[in-house]
Amino acid sequence: QVQLVESGGGLVQAGGSLRLSCAASGLTFGGYSMGWFRRDPGKEREFVASINRNGSGTNYADSVKGRFTISRDNAKNTVYLQINSLTGEDTAVYYCAASAFGRVGAPARDYGYWGQGTQVTVSS
DSSP states (O other), X not given: OOEEEEEOOEEEETTOOEEEEEXXXXXXXXXXXXXXXXXXXXXXXXXXXXXXXXXXXXXXXXXXXXXXXXXXXXXXXXXXXXXXXXXXXXXXXXXEEEETTOOTTOOGGGOOEEOOOEEEEEEO
């Protein structure tokens, strides 16, 4: 059974930072590209960042470029999202997802496995 478990969310002041983690089990982690998405209530799910199988390629939404960094540790079956310079616009539930297609920039429909999400709330 595939499981993706996010952690690291919380309440943070504007301008602050968080590091989100997503631990994967039940799949050959190195065979999947990984992505982070987010959803704020009342809004569409939004792509945030993705990383290819070996971590050599990444892709970011324009809204987070320069502030967010995605990385992975295949030995630990974990993908990370470092988020800096947070603003209220970043408040959302953040989800990690796994795609067997292995490429960055894949649409959400290409991700077959999803975590339960971790809440990030930015206070002003």
